[in-house]
Amino acid sequence: MMKHKREISISNQQLRTITQNFRIVWHEAVWAQVDALKAVKRYIEANDLENAYRYSILYCPSCNSLKGDRIYNSRLNRWFCPKCWGLQREFYISMMEKKKRGQGLGDFNEELMSSFL
Numbered sequence: 001m002m003k004h005k006r007e008i009s010i011s012n013q014q015l016r017t018i019t020q021n022f023r024i025v026w027h028e029a030v031w032a033q034v035d036a037l038k039a040v041k042r043y044i045e046a047n048d049l050e051n052a053y054r055y056s057i058l059y060c061p062s063c064n065s066l067k068g069d070r071i072y073n074s075r076l077n078r079w080f081c082p083k084c085w086g087l088q089r090e091f092y093i094s095m096m097e098k099k100k101r102g103q104g105l106g107d108f109n110e111e112l113m114s115s116f117l
């Protein structure tokens, strides 16, 4: 099975605080720049910058959090916080239990969601 997971965890509290503050500054700078680009109708550049932000390690795409550690899902090319990763993993496991019982899974993407194991 292909490995989809890479975890970045910072145990030093001072370094955690620095990282946290950097994320907030970076977040503010990106969105100020996106707004500035849109104001002068440079929409493609604004969109590129938004996408770079959304795929960065600083942002959890599930809960929008700028805080905490990150786990990379190579299948989705996204970084998740450990809490959201855990919720996605639990959801996948619960869906597999439904499948074992012969219940329908709707539009659940088993292959995609298995990347949270």
Ligand SMILES: [Zn+2]
Residues within 6 Å of the ligand: 060, 061, 062, 063, 064, 065, 080, 081, 082, 083, 084, 085
């Ligand atoms: Zn999250």
